[in-house]
Amino acid sequence: MNLSTAQANNQKRIVLRAEDVWKSYDDGAITVLQGVEFEIAEGETVAICGSSGCGKSTLLHLFGGLDAPDRGRVSVNGIEVNRHRNLLRLLRVEVGFVFQLHNLIPDLTLAENCLIPTVATGLDHRTAHARLMQLAERTGLTHRLDQRIQKLSGGERQRTALCRALMNKPKILLADEPTGSLDEHSSGMVFDLLLDLVATEGVTLVMATHDRGLAMRCDRLLEMHDGRIHEPVSA
Amino acid sequence: MIFLKLIVTNLRRHRIRSFISVVGITFSVAAMLTVVTILQGAIGMFSGILSSDSEIIVFERNVSDLFFSNVPAAAVEEISSWPMVSHADPVLFGIVSSADHPIITCFGVTASDARIRKATWIAGDRFAFAQHADDVVLGERAAEFLSAKLGDHVPIGHGVFHVIGILKTANGFEDGGVFMPLGAAQIFFHKEGTSSVITIKLGNKDDAASFKALVKTKFANLIALEDAEFTRSYSQFRILKATAWAVGGCGLLMGGLGVANTMIMSVFTRIREIAILRVCGFSNTQIAAMIFGESAVVSLLGAMLGLVTGTCLLFALKLVPALHGYVDVTIQPLVMLIVIVLALLTGIAGALYPAIYAIRIRAVEALRFE
Numbered sequence: 001m002n003l004s005t006a007q008a009n010n011q012k013r014i015v016l017r018a019e020d021v022w023k024s025y026d027d028g029a030i031t032v033l034q035g036v037e038f039e040i041a042e043g044e045t046v047a048i049c050g051s052s053g054c055g056k057s058t059l060l061h062l063f064g065g066l067d068a069p070d071r072g073r074v075s076v077n078g079i080e081v082n083r084h085r086n087l088l089r090l091l092r093v094e095v096g097f098v099f100q101l102h103n104l105i106p107d108l109t110l111a112e113n114c115l116i117p118t119v120a121t122g123l124d125h126r127t128a129h130a131r132l133m134q135l136a137e138r139t140g141l142t143h144r145l146d147q148r149i150q151k152l153s154g155g156e157r158q159r160t161a162l163c164r165a166l167m168n169k170p171k172i173l174l175a176d177e178p179t180g181s182l183d184e185h186s187s188g189m190v191f192d193l194l195l196d197l198v199a200t201e202g203v204t205l206v207m208a209t210h211d212r213g214l215a216m217r218c219d220r221l222l223e224m225h226d227g228r229i230h231e232p233v234s235a
Numbered sequence: 236m237i238f239l240k241l242i243v244t245n246l247r248r249h250r251i252r253s254f255i256s257v258v259g260i261t262f263s264v265a266a267m268l269t270v271v272t273i274l275q276g277a278i279g280m281f282s283g284i285l286s287s288d289s290e291i292i293v294f295e296r297n298v299s300d301l302f303f304s305n306v307p308a309a310a311v312e313e314i315s316s317w318p319m320v321s322h323a324d325p326v327l328f329g330i331v332s333s334a335d336h337p338i339i340t341c342f343g344v345t346a347s348d349a350r351i352r353k354a355t356w357i358a359g360d361r362f363a364f365a366q367h368a369d370d371v372v373l374g375e376r377a378a379e380f381l382s383a384k385l386g387d388h389v390p391i392g393h394g395v396f397h398v399i400g401i402l403k404t405a406n407g408f409e410d411g412g413v414f415m416p417l418g419a420a421q422i423f424f425h426k427e428g429t430s431s432v433i434t435i436k437l438g439n440k441d442d443a444a445s446f447k448a449l450v451k452t453k454f455a456n457l458i459a460l461e462d463a464e465f466t467r468s469y470s471q472f473r474i475l476k477a478t479a480w481a482v483g484g485c486g487l488l489m490g491g492l493g494v495a496n497t498m499i500m501s502v503f504t505r506i507r508e509i510a511i512l513r514v515c516g517f518s519n520t521q522i523a524a525m526i527f528g529e530s531a532v533v534s535l536l537g538a539m540l541g542l543v544t545g546t547c548l549l550f551a552l553k554l555v556p557a558l559h560g561y562v563d564v565t566i567q568p569l570v571m572l573i574v575i576v577l578a579l580l581t582g583i584a585g586a587l588y589p590a591i592y593a594i595r596i597r598a599v600e601a602l603r604f605e
Contacts, residue, residue, distance in 0.1 A: 168516070
């Protein structure tokens with residue numbers, strides 16, 4: 001992170017904060033997070049790199065409220081993420097998820113898959129449809145809206161997942177290896193789109209990735225090893 | 236719309252499983268409808284015998300069955316003389332058997348009884364009734380299964396009777412029954428000087444309450460009930476109704492287990508999908524509503540098909556000659572409503588555990604499933 005970015009971030013609102021976060025699995029046999037501490041400011045794009053199993057996905061799950069830390073505090077927009085309280089608001093309004101595997105429902109069409117989050121929030125049909133058209137146009141999926149998921153290519157599926165994640169205009173997008181299942185060409189294309197969308201929508205992006213090339217294109221790059229976050233001098 | 240599609244999609248995805256569940260509910264509902272309607276019809280027919288041209292029935296207090304009721308002839312005589320009474324008909328019920336028919340209902344009635352007076356006489360002369368002690372009038376179906384014609388002598392129970400008439404009636408019990416002169420019936424059933432009930436027609440229906448009060452005052456061991464009141468409170472009817480609903484309920488329970496099995500499988504096979512919905516912000520209520528919605532669709536489809544199947548079955552039973560007059564295919568709207576509600580409740584009960592399981596799915600773990 002260069003000096004000007006750091007200064008700018010100092011003035012920006014902190015939207016994600018991890019304070020001494022610990023997390024282990026198998027009754028403590030595997031400890032993946034060991035006192036993780038970091039902050040992410042509004043509108044930042046942050047890549048978390050690290051080897052498989054180092055805890056990148058776990059960290060994203062904690063921020064999304066899908067899992068709870070054993071110890072420490074995880075907060076989104078100043079509100080502590082608790083698996084019971086605030087969780088629905090978090091998942092519906094604050095946070096959007098994109099996974100390595102697109103996780104779309106195969107029997108539904110592209111449009112229907114994208115509209116699922118609006119069913120959760122009870123958004124009216126007209127507004128939801130307008131938002132869908134807007135995102136479909138941005139991601140180049142307008143002509144595929146009525147296609148079933150099985151008929152879409154890998155890139156199209158991941159773009160659909162991206163649309164779905166952004167349907168309710170979340171403030172934060174958590175992307176877990178969003179291009180991990182794509183070939184190099186599709187990967188680059190989807191990532192360009194991802195950066196473009198988060199920039200225009202003003203979304204904070206936190207992305208777990210193995211791909212250092214993609215990671216370097218984010219505002220910040222965080223390294224994870226030994227269960228802790230290490231921020232390189234510059235990204 | 237998408238919510239509905241999520242419900243229907245899963246049913247379409249596992250067509251055979253959904254079909255089997257629907258069929259399970261269909262047969263359960265059809266069985267319940269058939270059993271309940273037949274028994275309701277039987278009760279209705281029996282009530283019909285009692286309420287033939289009368290509004291009130293007088294019988295012995297605290298008897299479990301009208302066949303055991305004894306109303307003394309003196310009571311009949313006195314009640315008949317009350318000014319508010321238009322006419323009072325004593326009726327003695329008895330059961331006899333013939334060679335191939337173990338149960339034939341016998342009605343010991345007077346010549347002026349409405350059942351004799353108002354019936355359609357296919358053969359014979361109603362004015363000839365009760366002229367001789369061994370004279371009987373047969374219902375049309377009774378004449379058929381006893382192979383008896385006018386003027387024949389037929390063995391009934393331990394006696395042989397002379398057929399002096401054949402009646403046509405829409406009531407299955409009467410149509411398959413034997414009408415004897417009251418005096419002859421009293422001797423035949425060893426109930427001299429008594430009848431089972433007195434059916435009362437009042438000059439003015441508004442006198443019902445005062446009539447009942449008078450019976451209560453004058454005859455401590457008798458009770459007078461209006462027809463509707465009797466149908467509601469008669470213990471045999473209540474037992475029959477309870478049995479019908481219990482038998483039907485057991486059928487529905489079986490159907491419900493089928494739905495439960497389907498729903499459990501439905502949840503288990505789409506744990507990942509439910510996790511995705513969770514990540515998209517679906518609440519516990521929405522997840523549960525989806526599962527309950529799915530079982531409700533199965534139950535409603537099953538209930539509708541069950542109603543159609545049950546109705547067809549009742550019509551088919553009505554065509555069976557042996558059951559002629561016994562099966563009333565008039566399905567009461569209340570019965571239909573209760574059956575639909577029960578089927579829905581069964582579906583909901585069947586989906587309860589799957590819904591709880593679905594609510595407890597942790598997205599983070601479920602998404603690790605491949």
